[in-house]
Amino acid sequence: MIQFEILNGVGKITLNRPEKYHSFVRKMALQLQDALDKCNEDKTVRAILITATGKAFCAGQDLGEATDPNGPDLTQMVQEHYNPIVRKIRNIEKPVVAAVNGVAAGAGASIALACDIVVACESASFIQAFSKIGLIPDSGGTFFLPRLVGIQKAAALMMTAEPVSAKDAEAMGMIYKVFSDESFKEDSWKLASKLAKMPTKGLGLTKRLLNASYSSNLEQQLDMEDKCQTIAGNTSDFKEGIEAFFEKRKPNFKGE
Numbered sequence: 001m002i003q004f005e006i007l008n009g010v011g012k013i014t015l016n017r018p019e020k021y022h023s024f025v026r027k028m029a030l031q032l033q034d035a036l037d038k039c040n041e042d043k044t045v046r047a048i049l050i051t052a053t054g055k056a057f058c059a060g061q062d063l064g065e066a067t068d069p070n071g072p073d074l075t076q077m078v079q080e081h082y083n084p085i086v087r088k089i090r091n092i093e094k095p096v097v098a099a100v101n102g103v104a105a106g107a108g109a110s111i112a113l114a115c116d117i118v119v120a121c122e123s124a125s126f127i128q129a130f131s132k133i134g135l136i137p138d139s140g141g142t143f144f145l146p147r148l149v150g151i152q153k154a155a156a157l158m159m160t161a162e163p164v165s166a167k168d169a170e171a172m173g174m175i176y177k178v179f180s181d182e183s184f185k186e187d188s189w190k191l192a193s194k195l196a197k198m199p200t201k202g203l204g205l206t207k208r209l210l211n212a213s214y215s216s217n218l219e220q221q222l223d224m225e226d227k228c229q230t231i232a233g234n235t236s237d238f239k240e241g242i243e244a245f246f247e248k249r250k251p252n253f254k255g256e
Contacts, residue, residue, distance in 0.1 A: 002031035003053075004038065009046040009196030009255075010189075011039035018054035023062040024107065026072055029081035036088040046255045047196035048092065050115065051099035051188065060106025060129060074135075082107050082139040086114045090211055093204025095195045099188035100166070100175070105129045110139035113148065116207060118175040119191060120166040121184035126174065128158045147214070148174050199237035200255030 003014040013035045015022040022028075039045045052058060065071045072080070089096050089111070098115035105127040112118050112126070120126075128145070130137045137145070137158050146154035149172045157164065169175045179187040195203065205228040212224050232238055236256045244251035 001025075001028040002035055004035040006042065006045055008193060009044060010192045011035070011042070011045040011048045012192075013039070013048065013050045015050075015052035015058055018052075018056070020062060021056040021059035021103070022052045022054075022108070023059040024081060025062045025065045026077075026081060029077075029085065033084050033088060036085070036092065039094065040088070040092045043255070046094060046198075046200045047192050048094060048096045049099055049188065049192040050096065050112075052101055054102070055123075056102040057098075057100045057104040057112065057124065058108025059103065060108045063133075078138050082111070085111060086140040089114045090207075093207055094200060095203050095207070097188065097192050097195065099184070099192075100124045100126075101184060103127065103163075106137075107139040107141075110137060110141035110144070113144045113174065114140050116210075117191070117195075119177045119179060119184075119188050120169065120175055121181045122166055122178055123181050124166040124178075125163045126166075126169050127161060127163045129161050131159055131161045143214075145174070148172075197253060199232075199235065199241065199253045201235045202232045202237060205232050 001015075001017050003016045005012050013032065015028070017023065017028060036048070039048045061077060066074070066077070095117065096115045098112040098118045100112050100118060100120040101124065102121070103125050104112045106129045109126045109128060128137055128141065136142070141158070145157070149157075153172060156162070164174065166175070166178045170178045209221070209224055209228055213221055216224065237253045240253060241251045
């Protein structure tokens with residue numbers, strides 16, 4: 001259900017349940033959590049790419065499991081499946097890229113938008129599908145989407161369940177960039193690979209500051225920037241970056 005491999009510093013996590021459009025069941029959710037833990041713990045992993053096989057990214061929760069009297073209930077699914085996934089994505093101090101290769105619906109869309117950078121192929125789309133079955137957007141959807149597109153737009157998308165094309169998502173600031181269907185795999189891999197060669201600790205500290213900015217006032221954020229800049233300034237990558245600048249060469253960052 002989840003394919004995981006480490007290639008040239010990138011932890012590649014691939015959702016692989018194409019016959020169900022990669023909709024989540026408990027086993028798949030726990031496997032994704034495990035893959036994220038491995039990415040966090042492995043120092044050779046310096047960037048993370050989350051994508052899927054086939055023509056869909058993720059259709060959200062498998063409703064067959066959700067309605068199974070012997071399966072997990074909604075509380076379990078939120079508390080044990082989705083919330084831990086979103087927390088891990090946000091707390092791993094390495095860049096996480098979502099490469100959306102097709103429709104991202106419900107929790108699938110929320111998980112994608114929880115990532116640091118979201119790219120999509122031209123034929124992809126995003127759907128806040130929860131209202132179609134009387135539920136509310138979970139998996140951080142009500143946190144991330146309004147911050148990306150504004151309260152008014154987020155409310156309309158969540159309440160109407162109107163699909164958003166990849167190009168429209170890029171235009172409204174929901175995602176970073178759209179790639180052509182033909183070049184999507186190559187371009188999204190190039191992005192993750194580029195991030196894996198950058199100063200990992202500095203990127204992780206940037207992510208820490210972005211997370212803090214959701215709840216900090218200006219003075220608190222300035223203080224955090226001060227502390228994080230001091231940490232970054234003591235890294236080997238900072239020393240390498242300065243030396244490369246003066247030597248007019250490309251830096252060779254080690255992520256240390």
